[in-house]
Amino acid sequence: MGAALPESAYKSIADSDFFAALDLQRPGLEGVSHRAQDKEYLSAWREWGAYFARRRRPAWVVEPARYAEFLDENFPAYRPAIIAEADRIVGHNLRQGNVLIPYQGGHYDWLDPQPPGDTNYYGAFYFFWMTCLGRAYALTADEKYVRAFVESFGDWYDQRPQIEAQDRRGLVWHNLPLGLGARILADVYHFVRTSPELSPEMHARVLKQLLGSARWLDAHNQSYGRGNQPFTAACTLVILGTMFPELRESQRWLATGMRQMIAHLREDVYPDGTHKELCTQYHKTCLRDASVASIVLERNRGWGLYTGAQKGSLPEGLRPEDINEARRQFERMYDWLARIMMPSGHTPALHSAVYADDWINHLALAGVYYRRPDFAWLVLQHLPEHRVPYQKGRFAIGNYLLNEEARLGALRALGPRPPEYLCTLLKDGGFAVLRDGWQADALYMILQWGQANTGHAYPANLSFVLAGRGVPLALQPGSTISYSVPDYAQWCHTTPSHNTVVVNEKSYPNVKGIPPGGELDLWADLPGVTFLRAHHDGYRASDGVTHSRTVVFLKGEYFVVADRLAGGEAGTTYDWYLHPRREMRETGPGAYQMSEGPGLALRLGRPEEVTETLTGRGLSAVPTHGGENIWERIPYLAFRKIAGREPSVFFAVLYPFTGGPAEMTVRSLEVASDEPGTFAGYEIERPGGVREVVLLSAGGDTVYRAAGYRCDGVVSVIRRRGALMLGAAATRFSHLEHRGRVLMEGEHLEACEVQWEMSKVKCYVDARGPTKLRVWSPGCAAASCDAGALPCRCDGHIALVEVPAGRTEFVVR
Numbered sequence: 106m107g108a109a110l111p112e113s114a115y116k117s118i119a120d121s122d123f124f125a126a127l128d129l130q131r132p133g134l135e136g137v138s139h140r141a142q143d144k145e146y147l148s149a150w151r152e153w154g155a156y157f158a159r160r161r162r163p164a165w166v167v168e169p170a171r172y173a174e175f176l177d178e179n180f181p182a183y184r185p186a187i188i189a190e191a192d193r194i195v196g197h198n199l200r201q202g203n204v205l206i207p208y209q210g211g212h213y214d215w216l217d218p219q220p221p222g223d224t225n226y227y228g229a230f231y232f233f234w235m236t237c238l239g240r241a242y243a244l245t246a247d248e249k250y251v252r253a254f255v256e257s258f259g260d261w262y263d264q265r266p267q268i269e270a271q272d273r274r275g276l277v278w279h280n281l282p283l284g285l286g287a288r289i290l291a292d293v294y295h296f297v298r299t300s301p302e303l304s305p306e307m308h309a310r311v312l313k314q315l316l317g318s319a320r321w322l323d324a325h326n327q328s329y330g331r332g333n334q335p336f337t338a339a340c341t342l343v344i345l346g347t348m349f350p351e352l353r354e355s356q357r358w359l360a361t362g363m364r365q366m367i368a369h370l371r372e373d374v375y376p377d378g379t380h381k382e383l384c385t386q387y388h389k390t391c392l393r394d395a396s397v398a399s400i401v402l403e404r405n406r407g408w409g410l411y412t413g414a415q416k417g418s419l420p421e422g423l424r425p426e427d428i429n430e431a432r433r434q435f436e437r438m439y440d441w442l443a444r445i446m447m448p449s450g451h452t453p454a455l456h457s458a459v460y461a462d463d464w465i466n467h468l469a470l471a472g473v474y475y476r477r478p479d480f481a482w483l484v485l486q487h488l489p490e491h492r493v494p495y496q497k498g499r500f501a502i503g504n505y506l507l508n509e510e511a512r513l514g515a516l517r518a519l520g521p522r523p524p525e526y527l528c529t530l531l532k533d534g535g536f537a538v539l540r541d542g543w544q545a546d547a548l549y550m551i552l553q554w555g556q557a558n559t560g561h562a563y564p565a566n567l568s569f570v571l572a573g574r575g576v577p578l579a580l581q582p583g584s585t586i587s588y589s590v591p592d593y594a595q596w597c598h599t600t601p602s603h604n605t606v607v608v609n610e611k612s613y614p615n616v617k618g619i620p621p622g623g624e625l626d627l628w629a630d631l632p633g634v635t636f637l638r639a640h641h642d643g644y645r646a647s648d649g650v651t652h653s654r655t656v657v658f659l660k661g662e663y664f665v666v667a668d669r670l671a672g673g674e675a676g677t678t679y680d681w682y683l684h685p686r687r688e689m690r691e692t693g694p695g696a697y698q699m700s701e702g703p704g705l706a707l708r709l710g711r712p713e714e715v716t717e718t719l720t721g722r723g724l725s726a727v728p729t730h731g732g733e734n735i736w737e738r739i740p741y742l743a744f745r746k747i748a749g750r751e752p753s754v755f756f757a758v759l760y761p762f763t764g765g766p767a768e769m770t771v772r773s774l775e776v777a778s779d780e781p782g783t784f785a786g787y788e789i790e791r792p793g794g795v796r797e798v799v800l801l802s803a804g805g806d807t808v809y810r811a812a813g814y815r816c817d818g819v820v821s822v823i824r825r826r827g828a829l830m831l832g833a834a835a836t837r838f839s840h841l842e843h844r845g846r847v848l849m850e851g852e853h854l855e856a857c858e859v860q861w862e863m864s865k866v867k868c869y870v871d872a873r874g875p876t877k878l879r880v881w882s883p884g885c886a887a888a889s890c891d892a893g894a895l896p897c898r899c900d901g902h903i904a905l906v907e908v909p910a911g912r913t914e915f916v917v918r
Contacts, residue, residue, distance in 0.1 A: 110324040115278075115317035116269070120146035123313060128353050133160070150305035153312070158299045163348050163405040165295040166397055167508040172243040172296075179513045184244055186493045186500050191241030194234060195253045201229035202497070202586045213260040216267055223589045230276060231285040232258075236505050239296030251302040254293055262310045278321055284337035287318035288344055288397065292505070295348075316352060319345045323354070323361050329368040332559050333380075333387045336373060339365035340394035347401045360420055363428075366395060366410075370431045373558070378437030379534020381558040385445070386458035386496065386584070392438055392467050393503050399435070400470075400508060410435040411474035439471040443483055444529045445538055447577070448547045450487035451728040453570040454583030455536075455553065457561040457597075459735055460728035462487065463494040463501035469511040472519060482521035485513070486543075495732025497586055528630045528658070535622055537637050541660040546703075548573040548761060550664055552656060554639040556622025564612045564620040566641035567654040568603035571664070573761030574703035577686045579604050580739060583726030592724040602723050606668050606755065607680040607743070608650050613643030626653070626804075627819055629836045629856035631869050634659055636820045636836050636856070649673055655801055657822055663760040665822075667785070667801050670753045677748035681755045683707065684725060684741045697742065698766045706766035709744065710756030710787045711773050719743035752803075754785050767792050774798070778809035786811035795831075798823045816841045823848075830881075834858035847903060851878040853910070866917040870908050878908045882917040 113122070121144070129138035133156055140149035167175070176183050193200075197208035202225030207214045218226040235254065242250040269277055276282065294311050297303065322338045329335070342362030346355045373381050373391070380388040395410060402409035408418050414428040442464045447453055451460040465484055472480030494501045529538040535555020541548050552569040555562075571579035581604065582597040596602050600612040613620070623641030640653035650673040657665035670679050685705055689697040695712025699705050709715070722738040729735050746753050758771055774786035784807075789797045798812055800821040808817045818838030824831040833848050835841050835857060840850040849857050853874040859881075860867040866882045882904040887897065895915055896907035904917045 110320060115320045118313045118317055120149070120309070123309075123316060124149060126316060126352055126354065128351055131351055134351065147305050150308045154298075154303055154305060154308045157308070160298075163350065163401070165348070166292070166400045166404075166506075169239075169243040169296045171509060172240065175507075175509050175512070176244070179511070180493075180507060182489065182491055182493050183504055183507075186504075187237050187240045188244060190234075190237035190500055191250050191253070194238060194257060195249050199229075199234055199257060201225045201231075201234055203590075204229060204587075213257060213264075215261050215264045216271070223587050225587045225589070227276060227282070228587075230282040232289040233285070233502050235293055236289050236502070237500075239293035240505065242300065243296050248300060248302050251297045251300040254297060255302055255304075255307050258290070258293075259307065259310060262314060280322065280325070280334040280338040283318040283322055284334065284341040284394070287315055287322070288337075288341045288394070290318075291315060291345065291348060315345060315349065319349075319352075319354070319358050323358050326361060326365055329365060329372060331373060331381070333373075333382060333390050335365065336369040336391050337394045339363075339369060340398040343398040344401050347398075347405055356420060360422055362398070363420075363423055366398065367427050367431045370395075370434045374434055374438060375531075375533035375555075376434075376437075377531045377533040378434070378439075378441035379531055379536065379555065380438065380441075381534075381556075382456070383534065383536075383553070383555050383557040383562045384456040384458050385442075385452045385454065385461070387561055388438065388441065389452075389461075389463065389467060389496075389503060392435075392442075393506060395435065396467070396470060396506060400510075403474075411471075436471070436475050439467060439475070439477075439480065441531065441534070442467060443480060443524060444526060444531065445536065445551055446483065447551075447570070447572050447728065448540070448543070448545050448549050448575070449572065449577065449728050453551050454581050454726045455551075456557070456563050456565070457584040459497055459583045459726040460577075460580075461494070461496045461501065462489070462730075463496045463503040465494045466501070466503040466506045466511075469516065470506060470508075473510045473512075473515045476519060478519045478522045479524040481516040481519040482523050484516055485521055488513075489730070492731040495735070497735075499732035501732075528635045530625075530628045530630070532625055532628070535625070535639075537625075537628065537639075537656075539635050539637070539656065539658040539664070541658075546573070546575040546763075548658075548661065548664075550656070550658065552637065552639070552654075554623035554625065554641060557619055560615070560618045562620055563598050563603065564600045564615065564643060565603040565605060566613075566620070566623045566643055567639060567652060567668075568605040569656075569666075571604070571705070571759060571761075573705075574763045576703045577728050578705040578761055579683055579685050579759070580725050580727060581684070582724060585724065585736070596723050597725075601680070601682055601741075601743070602684070602725075604683055605654075606652055606670060607682060608644040608648050608652075608670070608673065609678055610680065611647075614647055627655075627836060629871065631834055631856060631858040631871075632660075632867075633832060633858055633860065634822055634834045636834075638820065645672065648677060650677065653803075655820060657799055657820060659797065659822070663758055665789075665799055666755075666757045666759060667799075668755040669803060670748070670755075671803075673748040673753075675749055679746045679748065679753050679755070680719065680743040681746075681757070682741060682743045683757075684723070684739060686727065686739060688740050689742060695771070698762075702763045702765060704762060704766070706758075706760040706762055706769065707742075708758040708760065708769050708771045708789075710758075710771045711754075714746055715744045716747055717745040719745065756785065756787050758789055774811040776800075776809055776811040778807055780807050784809040784811075786814075788812060794827045796825050798825075813844045814841070815843075830861050832858065832860045846881060847879055848881045849878070850880075851876040851908070854878075864918065866904070868906070868913075868915050868917065870913045870915075872908055872910050872913070874910045876908050878906045880904045880906065880917060885917045887918055 124141035136152035199206040204225040238254045342358040346359030399409035408414040413432045414425040468480040523543045539550040549572040582602040585593040627638035629636040635658040637656040644650040653669045655667040695709030697707040776784045785801045818835035821835040823833045856871040858869045885899045885904040
């Protein structure tokens with residue numbers, strides 16, 4: 106069956122054609138077979154309804170008879186929320202986002218959505234609104250929910266020919282409405298299958314829609330096509346192929362769906378688990394649909410993306426090694442969700458997404474299936490007691506994923522423990538997460554530069570989301586409830602709506618409808634400090650500009666964000682944007698802060714170079730609890746510089762505070778080097794005499810000097826209190842010295858951190874090859890490390906330690 110599928114095979118299936126597609130020799134279908142052979146089709150549909158009501162295998166994602174008990178024991182807040190959603194449909198308030206399907210004269214009018222022209226009208230054809238009806242019936246046994254299903258779906262089905270007649274954009278026959286709609290229709294059908302409200306005519310409507318959907322999806326997904334929509338289509342083919350073995354074509358659908366699911370996990374997901382749309386919403390969309398398919402497989406065939414597969418258990422044409430590799434990739438997608446988590450328990454609004462906590466459902470399932478104590482800990486830590494997880498709606502679609510496997514007792518039995526990872530580089534997808542803990546008041550930043558494969562990504566390279574001290578501090582806009590809302594294209598999908606640098610007051614252009622990504626230049630995660638640098642050329646074609654951003658994260662303290670804009674002609678404008686969660690008032694030259702804590706303080710280096718400060722408000726998704734008011738118009742600050750002959754540099758300290766912001770000053774240092782204009786240095790002074798010097802190089806091996814320091818590293822930070830040296834860290838360097846005194850020196854040094862304490866020196870080294878490291882160690886006598894004693898000798902106040910390649914930690918005493 107190819108893409109040239111006759112319409113009679115899917116749009117207008119006759120009763121005779123449907124029963125010809127049914128395996129009438131299958132045990133249990135004897136009554137259906139007799140009536141169909143006699144062309145008594147109404148009776149044949151009645152016989153099918155009786156058969157389906159008593160059928161127990163294949164098993165659905167969750168057993169309807171046990172659903173109420175499962176929710177009440179594990180997720181009690183879900184019950185009233187599901188019933189409330191279903192009662193809304195019973196009351197003829199059938200909405201998808203902004204769109205209402207009018208109800209008048211005893212029928213829904215699917216041809217007259219209000220307001221017209223909104224993309225949520227397309228969303229209504231995904232049947233998300235329908236899911237609650239089957240679940241509410243399982244929770245209450247109230248037939249009003251089945252009647253609401255019969256009425257709403259029946260009107261849709263009966264009006265489908267008119268909808269198709271005016272359809273110019275694939276409103277019905279398209280991967281997404283069929284992929285989602287057929288899967289949700291199958292879900293509701295399983296939950297209400299025992300109801301006397303299902304007439305023979307209703308069984309006919311449901312089965313013909315499912316058969317037509319599967320045939321269309323199979324015909325149009327024989328080859329790989331990128332993105333979440335064909336991924337959803339593949340998952341639904343697996344589901345229908347598994348759940349309706351009575352249909353002769355079911356094995357074909359299963360084979361097609363599995364082949365394409367494997368292809369999508371291989372082609373649409375980076376090796377680090379990042380879905381290539383770079384969007385948290387669509388990442389979870391793919392997890393949601395693939396998890397339903399895999400649960401159905403696990404329950405009925407004993408293999409899937411959770412347990413993998415062995416020889417002899419698979420349909421012809423499927424190889425265990427392909428499924429097992431897909432299984433590993435699938436787990437990495439869950440792992441990605443855990444790694445990007447904000448301290449508040451939200452996934453950040455990456456590109457066309459919102460801040461949401463529906464990840465709880467995904468990690469609850471994955472925690473049990475993959476036996477992950479870290480997933481279990483995150484779920485139990487953030488699971489709301491009196492509310493339900495949300496996505497764009499108050500009740501997330503992912504809340505319907507949970508089945509009996511995701512019991513809280515099963516999660517507790519895993520021995521939950523916090524994740525061992527803190528700062529995380531997701532290099533393939535182009536994200537870096539900087540965090541210093543998993544507690545609610547931990548410091549957190551996620552920064553992006555990756556390359557997407559669809560237009561759901563924004564022109565927002567090097568933007569970040571910031572949180573700390575228990576509150577969100579700086580946000581990205583995410584997306585609106587509907588893509589038709591003017592703010593979506595005019596604000597959210599722009600560069601100025603993000604925490605990055607804007608060139609010449611415009612967004613950088615897309616390439617073939619997709620914004621170009623950037624590249625990682627530096628990553629070094631050390632115990633006390635993390636260094637990150639990336640750049641992008643999104644503005645090069647239009648304005649000749651390359652933007653490089655360096656982040657220095659002093660764990661437990663603050664973030665330094667330094668930007669370098671090179672290549673622009675004189676007169677080019679550069680606007681450094683920050684979108685704080687709350688208003689920030691100016692307290693001095695280059696100094697801004699929120700009025701009270703917990704909050705954020707900002708200090709600019711060289712504020713005298715700022716020619717103009719821009720302020721305003723823009724629509725943004727915001728993290729909330731309970732899914733109420735998840736969009737607000739939040740403030741922004743933008744600091745403008747005008748390009749001269751040399752590259753332009755922005756330097757900012759982002760300081761999260763609790764009770765009140767510490768008095769902090771930032772001073773620019775005079776830097777001398779053989780390549781003027783490629784280096785910058787700043788000194789940050791805080792109460793108690795603590796000073797940090799941050800030295801930044803544009804790259805290369807040139808030695809530079811500032812404030813008595815001499816170094817050739819890409820990024821260096823030195824901490825002192827008065828004359829007392831507290832610590833130093835540097836990346837890609839061979840030496841760092843202060844007033845002629847060697848602090849750290851050696852070959853092949855990718856990164857090194859030294860912490861000076863009263864009676865010892867702690868050293869953390871990441872070396873590209875074996876090196877003889879020299880470390881300033883007053884009164885040193887010996888060196889040791891976890892792996893045993895390192896070759897070490899002392900030369901005055903210098904410890905000479907032979908360090909192997911790779912990461913080494915040792916103490917000099």
